[in-house]
Amino acid sequence: MPPVDSMSRRLRVSGVLVIIGLLVEALCLVWSKPIAFVVLVCIGGALIGLGVLFFLYSLLSAPPPRSSSGAAEDSR
Numbered sequence: 001m002p003p004v005d006s007m008s009r010r011l012r013v014s015g016v017l018v019i020i021g022l023l024v025e026a027l028c029l030v031w032s033k034p035i036a037f038v039v040l041v042c043i044g045g046a047l048i049g050l051g052v053l054f055f056l057y058s059l060l061s062a063p064p065p066r067s068s069s070g071a072a073e074d075s076r
Contacts, residue, residue, distance in 0.1 A: 007058060007062050010054065010055075010057075010058035011055065011058055013054060014051045014052070014054040014055035014058060015051070015055075016051075017047050017048070017050050017051030017054060018047070018048055018051035018052065018055075020047050021043075021044045021045070021046070021047030021048035021049075021050075021051060022044070022048065024039065024040070024043050024044040024047060025040050025044035025045075025048075028040035028044060
């Protein structure tokens with residue numbers, strides 16, 4: 001199994017947070033109690049929001065790609 005770099009790990013964590021949030025919201029749709037709306041908005045929405053924010057943070061904090069050695073040097 002190849003080693004997992006930090007960018008891939010962060011993207012997996014953000015995806016898992018979004019999926020868990022969607023599962024919580026799906027369970028709340030079949031739950032017919034008044035507290036279901038609170039759980040839907042507070043917990044489900046928070047998990048999805050955290051997943052999206054962590055995804056954006058992962059993209060912004062990623063190091064810039066390295067240029068290949070000798071290819072496409074500055075041609076002025």
